[in-house]
Amino acid sequence: MFSRDVGIDLGTANVLIYVKGRGIVLDEPSVVAIDTHHNRVLEVGEAARRMVGRTPGNIVATRPLKDGVIADFEMTEAMLKYFLDKINVRGLIGKPRILICTPTNITTVEQKAIREAAQKSGAKHVFLEEEPKVAAIGAGMDIFQPYGNMVVDIGGGTTDVAVLSMGDIVTASSIKMAGDKFDQDILQYIKHRYKLLIGERTSENIKIQVATVFPGARDEQMEIRGRDMVSGLPRNIMIRSSEIEEALKESVNSIVMAAKSVLEKTPPELSADIIDRGIILTGGGALLHGIEQLFAEELKVPVHVADDPMTCVARGTGLMLEHIDKLPKQKTS
Known part of the structure; x- marks a missing residue:
């Protein structure tokens, strides 16, 4: 098997991988679960995401990317290596060339970190492109x-x-300011308004099922459960779209x-x-x-x-992979 050209949307929440000739082959959460006692990776992606908020003390489910850049280099490298092994793109005669998307204002140090993580995960050459450009092409x-x-x-x-x-x-x-901040806004609103503690998964479900950011555009309600901050016991409440619109207003603005x-x-x-x-x-x-x-x-x-x-960014990398030989050489390493 020959090595392939690969496009990666290395997102804070999800990693999407596009392989030339195969399309989008992977879409998984950017989460790594590690056993802190033995300092080893237990699960990556969707399996690790299911552990968030549900693990014993020695197992930590963590996101190695924060605000679009690498927060934990070793975990990012382990995650990329796992995903590249999973989709089987390393050929018999060479390593894949990888195109990775980055936010527009990241520093040269952050660019170098992304490039090094990709190289250590098995890339032959690494190309970096700005995310909005690739998203526009994919759209x-x-x-x-x-x-x-x-x-x-x-x-x-x-x-x-x-x-x-x-x-x-x-x-x-x-x-x-993006999807993760919206989840935190909802979580904090419910904590202060109802004195109820909920997890990130619940907050995300509220965002998907009842949230709106345009006044009066949606009128739905949803029953949620969490831990009462006063009694410490489980409690159910009903939440409405208009409340979530208020909670998200500042971030969306x-x-x-x-x-x-x-x-x-x-x-x-x-x-x-x-x-x-x-x-x-x-x-x-x-x-x-x-x-x-x-x-x-x-x-x-x-x-x-x-x-x-x-999937716009991932599809955009696919279109750019068609012309990867024309990309500026200074963007390789």
Whole structure:
């Protein structure tokens, strides 16, 4: 078997891997479970995620990536190695070339950490590309023409906003405000409002099933259970969409303000194109109920959610792998 070219969406919440000729072959949570007594990896991905909040003291389920960058180098390396072994891309005659997506404002030190982790996991060459650019390509935008295209990629740890033209980023911003922060907002709201402690899994379920970010757009309710902070005993409560809209307001407004800031720095001709073509939302956060209406209302331009926004970056890496030989050599190592 020959070695293959591989595209990786190395996300704070999920890792998606695209293999040239095979498509998306892996979509698993960015979680590693380790046994602290023996300092060894027990589980990676979905199996490790199921352990979050449900393990004895000596087993810790951890996320090695934080805010789109590596927080724990050894765990990231172990996770990447596990995933690459699982999809079997190491050929008999060589290692795979890997294209990895990164947030727009990461430092050279953070870039080096990602590159080294990929190399130690078995990569021959490592190419780094900015996430919003790859997300735009994966969403079907033709960014190589002299027209303005705007993408807002709301991931797990970061939101990347970019205006693209002629195949490159014209203006961009990256903020550490995304899906994980939404989960924390919900968790904290319920803690303060109801004196009830819930876990991250419950918080995420609330976000998916009843949350909205546009006033009056959704009116649903959901029964949740947690631990009463006063009695210490389990307790059930009913939560409504309007409450979650209030809980998420501040964080979502930060993302809207980041998009406004990018628009304000965009050259007038490209701004005119964006009014015609609209803004594309990608990433898991694009699935948040009401976010399309909120952006359209606040930015006064058409807003569209990409088809299957969760996989836009991975699909974008697949399209870029077709032209991997043309990528700048300084992006390899």
